[in-house]
Amino acid sequence: MERTEPESGNRRRVVVIGGGIAGSLASKSLQFDSDVTLIDPKEYFEITWASLRSMVEPSFAERTLINHKKYLQNGRVVTSPAVNITNSEVVTADGLVFGYDYLVLATGHNDVLPKTRQEKLSQYQSEYEKIKSCESILIVGGGPSGVELAAEIAVDFPEKKVTLVHNGPRLLEFVGQKAADKAFDWLNTKKVEVILNQRVDLSSASDGDKNYRTSGGETVHADCYFLCIGKPLSSEWLKGTVLNDNLDGKGRLMVDEYLRVKGRKNVFAIGDITDIPEMKQGYIAEKHASVATKNIKLLMSGGNEKKLSSYKPGSDIAIISLGRKDSLAQFPFMTVSGCVPGLLKSKDLFVGKTRKARGLDPNIVD
Numbered sequence: 001m002e003r004t005e006p007e008s009g010n011r012r013r014v015v016v017i018g019g020g021i022a023g024s025l026a027s028k029s030l031q032f033d034s035d036v037t038l039i040d041p042k043e044y045f046e047i048t049w050a051s052l053r054s055m056v057e058p059s060f061a062e063r064t065l066i067n068h069k070k071y072l073q074n075g076r077v078v079t080s081p082a083v084n085i086t087n088s089e090v091v092t093a094d095g096l097v098f099g100y101d102y103l104v105l106a107t108g109h110n111d112v113l114p115k116t117r118q119e120k121l122s123q124y125q126s127e128y129e130k131i132k133s134c135e136s137i138l139i140v141g142g143g144p145s146g147v148e149l150a151a152e153i154a155v156d157f158p159e160k161k162v163t164l165v166h167n168g169p170r171l172l173e174f175v176g177q178k179a180a181d182k183a184f185d186w187l188n189t190k191k192v193e194v195i196l197n198q199r200v201d202l203s204s205a206s207d208g209d210k211n212y213r214t215s216g217g218e219t220v221h222a223d224c225y226f227l228c229i230g231k232p233l234s235s236e237w238l239k240g241t242v243l244n245d246n247l248d249g250k251g252r253l254m255v256d257e258y259l260r261v262k263g264r265k266n267v268f269a270i271g272d273i274t275d276i277p278e279m280k281q282g283y284i285a286e287k288h289a290s291v292a293t294k295n296i297k298l299l300m301s302g303g304n305e306k307k308l309s310s311y312k313p314g315s316d317i318a319i320i321s322l323g324r325k326d327s328l329a330q331f332p333f334m335t336v337s338g339c340v341p342g343l344l345k346s347k348d349l350f351v352g353k354t355r356k357a358r359g360l361d362p363n364i365v366d
């Protein structure tokens with residue numbers, strides 16, 4: 001194992017684990033106040049909710065895949081997953097060891113993604129070619145990824161036969177019934193066949209045969225398929241660390257109102273990995289990042305703990321884009337779909353806004 005020494009003697013060492021929505025913003029905000037190390041298995045940050053558009057328009061990914069070094073110019077980027085945490089150090093799979101004064105955990109969901117931005121761009125190009133060359137497409141999973149992908153394909157390639165199979169009783173189980181019904185109806189108007197309450201056996205199609213059997217005895221013919229099933233939290237690895245007792249039964253890190261891992265003074269957790277009872281959304285993960293970084297700055301400057309900022313969950317809002325113009329928005333007081341809520345998300349998918357929050361030009365990729 002190789003220990004790394006801080007570059008700037010007296011600055012406090014902050015290690016951020018996970019360069020997703022929450023971790024990218026946290027490390028960017030702390031870079032001029034501390035000696036920041038960002039640990040992530042990939043060299044880039046991805047605007048997750050724009051990934052489905054990139055599958056039908058690969059060039060869209062140019063703005064949504066951002067090398068960590070672009071927004072973290074005054075920090076260290078380590079491209080390797082974290083595998084262990086002690087009370088004072090973080091160890092990566094590459095065997096590097098980083099001491100910390102403050103630790104921020106932001107590992108969100110586990111996804112196997114290419115290590116380099118270029119590889120990820122090529123992956124989108126291949127997925128696009130696959131969609132273009134197939135007449136019929138099977139989408140497995142009716143959560144946000146499955147619904148948004150079905151919508152993107154239905155709008156950009158209306159001639160394709162799209163079938164979405166979901167094992168639950170309704171689409172988009174993280175939002176209300178009304179929103180689920182609206183998504184179902186919208187997909188129907190675009191001639192997407194939605195099959196609910198059934199599982200699809202992906203091994204049932206033998207070579208050359210493109211017929212997939214479902215648990216309900218139906219057969220779906222498809223030239224290709226995309227798996228859009230929810231990803232588990234990236235917290236399993238924490239079981240072998242000093243934070244094992246800080247995980248709840250669902251593998252989420254239990255935090256206090258200041259977003260510190262309960263019982264710990266210098267360890268914070270933000271984003272989807274926390275146990276806060278609220279919808280798991282990127283805009284919420286960004287709010288966590290601002291509260292946690294404000295608190296870390298206060299503690300680093302010797303501020304009074306009584307002045308720490310509390311995080312209070314707000315109203316849950318969810319917006320699901322339905323192709324390039326429409327979307328479905330669930331607000332606390334109403335649920336609407338169509339081109340009016342579509343103005344909120346569907347054209348740019350908040351890409352410009354997300355880039356700007358990280359100090360980058362919303363439009364230009366350099």
Ligand SMILES: Cc1cc2nc3c(=O)[nH]c(=O)nc-3n(C[C@H](O)[C@H](O)[C@H](O)COP(=O)(O)OP(=O)(O)OC[C@H]3O[C@@H](n4cnc5c(N)ncnc54)[C@H](O)[C@@H]3O)c2cc1C
Nearest residue numbers: 018019020021022049082107108109234271272281282283
């Ligand atoms: C299709 C879809 C549409 C969505 N639309 C919206 C939307 O419109 N608005 C919205 O607000 N939210 C949306 N969301 C939700 C949003 O994407 C998540 O809430 C958000 O990504 C959570 O951010 P995070 O930083 O907690 O985790 P993530 O963004 O998942 O980032 C986790 C990071 O941690 C890294 N990591 C994992 N394990 C390790 C490890 N051991 N060591 C180091 N690094 C590790 C990963 O590589 C990744 O970079 C959508 C999600 C999906 C799937």
